[in-house]
Structure formats: C-alpha cells, structure tokens
Amino acid sequence: MISTKGRYALRVMLDLAEQASDNYIPLEEIAQRQGISKKYLEIIIKVLVQNHLLEGHRGKGGGYRLTRPPKDYTVGEILALTEERLAIVSCLSSNSEHCERKPFCHTIPMWEKFEQITHDFFFGITLEDLLNRRLPE
Amino acid sequence: MISTKGRYALRVMLDLAEQASDNYIPLEEIAQRQGISKKYLEIIIKVLVQNHLLEGHRGKGGGYRLTRPPKDYTVGEILALTEERLAIVSCLSSNSEHCERKPFCHTIPMWEKFEQITHDFFFGITLEDLLNRRLPE
DNA sequence: ATTATACCTATTATGTCAATAGGTTTTTAT
DNA sequence: ATAAAAACCTATTGACATAATAGGTATAAT
Numbered sequence: 001m002i003s004t005k006g007r008y009a010l011r012v013m014l015d016l017a018e019q020a021s022d023n024y025i026p027l028e029e030i031a032q033r034q035g036i037s038k039k040y041l042e043i044i045i046k047v048l049v050q051n052h053l054l055e056g057h058r059g060k061g062g063g064y065r066l067t068r069p070p071k072d073y074t075v076g077e078i079l080a081l082t083e084e085r086l087a088i089v090s091c092l093s094s095n096s097e098h099c100e101r102k103p104f105c106h107t108i109p110m111w112e113k114f115e116q117i118t119h120d121f122f123f124g125i126t127l128e129d130l131l132n133r134r135l136p137e
Numbered sequence: 138m139i140s141t142k143g144r145y146a147l148r149v150m151l152d153l154a155e156q157a158s159d160n161y162i163p164l165e166e167i168a169q170r171q172g173i174s175k176k177y178l179e180i181i182i183k184v185l186v187q188n189h190l191l192e193g194h195r196g197k198g199g200g201y202r203l204t205r206p207p208k209d210y211t212v213g214e215i216l217a218l219t220e221e222r223l224a225i226v227s228c229l230s231s232n233s234e235h236c237e238r239k240p241f242c243h244t245i246p247m248w249e250k251f252e253q254i255t256h257d258f259f260f261g262i263t264l265e266d267l268l269n270r271r272l273p274e
Numbered sequence: 275a276t277t278a279t280a281c282c283t284a285t286t287a288t289g290t291c292a293a294t295a296g297g298t299t300t301t302t303a304t
Numbered sequence: 305a306t307a308a309a310a311a312c313c314t315a316t317t318g319a320c321a322t323a324a325t326a327g328g329t330a331t332a333a334t
Binding site: 161163164165179182183186193194195196197198199200201 | 311
C-alpha cells in the first residue's frame with residue numbers, strides 16, 4: 001500500500017509543476033493549497049531536496065522549485081524515495097535475511113514478475129502525464 | 138506490501154495442493170513442513186476455513202483439506218482474504234472518508250489503473266499455475 | 275533590524291503486524 | 305468408556321512503522 005508520505009510527495013511535485021513558474025514557492029503556500037500540515041510536509045520535502053528532485057532556497061522570497069521540466073520526472077522515482085519499500089514482499093527486499101526455501105519456493109517467480117510490472121508501470125508515468133491526465137499506452 | 142499473513146496463507150494452500158490427497162492433513166504437519174509457528178497459522182487458516190477455501194475436520198484423524206481442485210483457486214482470492222487492503226491507496230478503499238479533492242485529483246486515475254493491473258495479475262494466477270511454476274502469458 | 279523562509283532534532287500517539295499463551299470442544303481409535 | 309488427537313476460541317504482548325506535532329536554528333531579502 002502506498003502511504004500518505006508517497007502520495008503527499010507526489011502532490012507537492014504536482015503542485016509545483018502546475019504553478020509552472022521559475023520562482024521559488026513557499027511551502028506554506030503549497031501546504032495551504034493542498035490542505036496538508038506544513039510541518040509534516042517538511043519531513044517529506046526534505047528527501048526530495050536531498051535527492052535533487054527539488055531545489056530549496058532560504059530566506060525571504062525563498063521556497064521550492066523543480067529542478068527539471070515535469071516530463072523528466074517519473075512517478076516511480078518519486079515514490080521510490082518516499083516509500084523505501086517498493087519491494088512487494090520482504091523476501092525480495094535487499095535487507096531480508098537469507099531464506100533457504102527460496103530456491104524451491106513456488107511463489108518467488110510470481111512476486112518477481114509483479115515487482116517488474118509495478119516498476120514498469122510507475123516508472124513509465126511522468127509528472128507531465130499526470131498533469132495532462134494522460135496515462136501511457 | 139504483502140504481509141507474512143498473505144504469504145503464509147498462500148504457502149498453506151500450496152502445501153495442501155502439493156499433498157494432492159483427499160485425506161485431512163493436520164496443521165501440525167503443515168506447520169513443521171513449512172517452518173511456521175502452528176499457533177500463528179491457526180489465525181490465518183481460520184479465515185480460509187470461514188470462507189470455505191478449506192475444510193476443517195476435528196478430532197483424531199482430522200485436519201484440513203482443499204474444497205476444490207487447485208486450478209479453481211486464484212492467488213487473488215487468497216490474498217484478498219488475508220490482506221484486506223488490496224487497495225493500493227487509502228483514497229480508493231471502501232471505508233475511506235470522502236475526499237472533496239477526488240474529482241479534480243490528478244493521481245486518482247493512476248491509482249485506479251494500477252489497482253486494475255494488480256487485480257488482473259493476481260486473479261489471473263491459479264494455485265495450479267504456482268505448482269507448475271508456470272505464470273500465465 | 276525585521277521578516278520570511280528553509281532547515282534541523284526530537285517526541286508522541288496510534289495502529290498494525292507478528293507472534294505467543296492457554297484454554298475448550300469435537301471426533302476418532304482403542 | 306476413555307484417552308488421544310485434532311480443530312477451534314479468546315486474549316495478550318512486543319516491536320515497529322506511520323502520521324503527525326513541537327520548538328527551535330540558519331539564511332536571505334527588504
């Protein structure tokens with residue numbers, strides 16, 4: 001399940017993309033427009049800045065702005081940052097302990113395929129697609 | 138993310154399918170074979186019985202058995218029972234509170250499509266498919 | 275100097291997951 | 305009848321993640 005963290009991150013990115021402005025936009029403004037607690041958004045937006053999806057500028061007149069055009073962001077890369085667990089079952093996640101059943105497991109191939117499908121889906125949609133309400137294929 | 142509950146449920150069903158026997162198989166035996174706590178499995182198997190995916194028989198010589206041939210179970214119906222939240226985002230789940238942003242939301246169509254993909258994937262795989270390590274298409 | 279802003283560190287409440295514990299009831303085999 | 309083997313039932317616990325709040329510091333523009 002996608003948590004609010006991931007969904008909020010997406011909404012912040014979309015909000016900025018919608019403004020289509022090169023100016024910095026204060027978080028306060030975004031929070032009000034989206035109806036989300038500014039304090040909570042701070043936590044989420046931090047990750048986006050650290051990974052250079054957004055650029056923050058301090059002080060009066062500061063705020064946040066995109067670092068690329070909306071068509072150059074995929075939904076997948078945004079969710080991957082805030083969700084951490086794009087792995088669908090723990091058996092597949094990198095930090096899972098070794099399972100000696102894995103070689104014989106009847107279900108692993110299914111999880112792997114689903115993971116592939118999930119990846120392809122979310123990495124195949126850009127912010128611009130969302131703005132235009134146009135899903136690929 | 139699929140929880141152990143869902144994965145264990147699947148493994149129990151697979152275990153029974155593999156035995157390919159009309160006899161009742163004690164949970165103790167399944168638990169040992171699968172390396173899962175019997176007590177925990179009790180909780181999981183209860184749901185499967187209540188929904189008639191399994192049949193339980195009490196007393197000496199009792200145990201559990203499938204109610205249908207493996208080809209007539211889909212992975213989807215098993216996971217749906219134990220996971221509850223096959224809804225990917227809370228906005229789409231039935232018990233979510235009304236969101237007045239929904240009509241304008243740029244992300245809802247994406248979540249809906251992903252939900253469709255997820256549903257089609259898991260309801261398109263049967264227990265028999267898993268037994269044979271054969272994923273459809 | 276003041277104001278507006280990002281940025282930082284910590285804390286909390288809630289809830290779910292995963293698991294354990296200790297029983298009761300039913301059925302079969304002897 | 306009796307004993308054993310099994311399902312079935314109710315409650316509790318520890319650990320962890322999520323979602324959110326709180327209060328502060330650093331920076332930049334006017």
